[in-house]
Amino acid sequence: MSTDSQADLDVADVLALLRAATTADGVRPLSEESELRLQHGGPPGGGNLVVRDGDDLAGYARFDTGRDGGVEAELVVHPAFRRRGHGSTLLSRLLERAGPRPVSIWAHGDLPGSAELLAPRGFSRARVLLQMRRHLDEGDLARIDPDPRPALPDGVHVEPFRPGRDEAAWLRVNARAFATHPEQGSWTAEDLRLREQEPWFDPEGFLLAWRGDPDEGGQLLGSHWTKTHPAGDVADEPVGEVYVLGIDPDAQGMSLGRALTDLGLAHLRSRGLGQVLLYVEEDNTAAVRLYESRGFRRHAVDVSWRRATA
Template sequence: MTASPETGPLSTPADPVSVEVTDRLPPAAVAEVLALLEAALAADGVRPVSEESELRLQHGGVPSGSDVTARDAAGTLLGYARLELPAGAPDAEAELVVAPAARRRGVGTALLARVEELAGDRPLATWAHGQLPGSTELATGRGYTQARVLLQMRRPLDGVDPDPHPALPAGVTVATFRPGTDEDAWLQVNARAFAAHPEQGRWTRTDLELREAEAWFDPAGFFLAWRDGRLLGSHWTKVHPAGEAGDQPIGEVYVLGIDPDAQGMRLGRALTDLGLAHLRARGLSHVLLYVEEDNTAAVSLYERSGFTRFAVDVSWRRSPAR
């Protein structure tokens, strides 16, 4: 949810705002939304919607998803929201962004009100990336409360061993991901490792293959630990280009997951060391990761590993009136 970093009261639109809902935007409208996302990133310094929402905008998603757009009388795009009504999940989920030039005109309110209507009787959870003041004001003003807090943590890579030789358990070997071969094994371990995670644990083969098709995907930075043909865990790294997460390119601990049956083998530390070394070899100076704030054990572990808190994303949640 990116409304506005400015101060001042929210207002009713000076001009009529038309809010439209579609299962899939046509290519020309997708291009408009992508341009709006770029403008919001440049204005706010934070990506306005998640990677998942952007992928579904471009490639489509589950049948229960919708794209919601706000336009003025001339047809100019003022704002965008992505709504998901995942089957089997109690909450509807949304993200929204308002064009920087259209803020403080009630566009965010109009978008959020329409998304609330679409959510119906389900509670609605919406992410505010970067915890901008306008997003907080919009959410609290409509009765939302904080449900989750996601920390972005960062550390420099200059102290990373460029050639680690981690001690692996007997019989364990590490290899890089093989597109077209390792998908099923990785998805099984990912689902087990993140069974309690509301987003990561639901990934499908389509979700994985969409990311494999992205320009940033690099199997050389995707490390898998095997023993006797069984996948035990993995560390998938990512590189953000300059301008996406800062002025310079930056690495990410994208997905680090260990099968529950392999916990206690110190595979997480070994795979982390290999991934960080790979990112340093790419010439990067820093790395980021995301972790739930209430996962105190993981936060403490990352802090001991040199990571410090950098930014915050907040999931706001509201139950419909009964």
């Protein structure tokens, strides 16, 4: 059985499936973006697929149209119904929807079953996203001032995000900072609005670096948006995240990335968190070096598998 209709989809059942898979595999099977689209709908060209084992929900897939016109998807099979062909069924239906278009499928955690499913169908590894982690209660950061004052360029100051006032400026800089990134650079006002409504959203942990007065023509140079995952989400205890760290291309070379990283980590530490994670493309060597210099180490990987043509 499959469905594309948000109205026909039992979101609660899918969320329960996602929780079961997370518990079994130690990694969330869907990205935050896909979970938001599952719950709120998404742009035209996307949809949902489910497969059932009798009356039970056995598997779920979310697919959307990528920036290149191809199909981008994620799929998961309930741990209780694996090795029964449900993953293959979901994949076949995704490929039917895609037709001759290229297809990319994210495999979170790079679990062995992903290669077993995708490689025989013509998919190959195309992108690697690193999850890096570090402790906030070990080493130098355990002694960091919760209100640090890093060296900033002349005329630059850091303030928390102001909902209802700073959205347009942040979206502009985000698009410029991530112009070549297939997902982050295409965020819309609606994408930002949905996250502002999430329970984890905290404007105090959304730090903006301005040159001049933001209400008097000031220029936004960069930002560090942090996030806190509740206990049980990515670990048994709450974990912080370097959610989005972006610098306007015109402000590169000013050491803002380093300063904003330290300010964001200090904010998370001040909230009593002991660990922080982030995601970064494996081939973004400059960013990987920056994070390693701040004590981050590789923890897990997500892999995008791609089939160029049918």
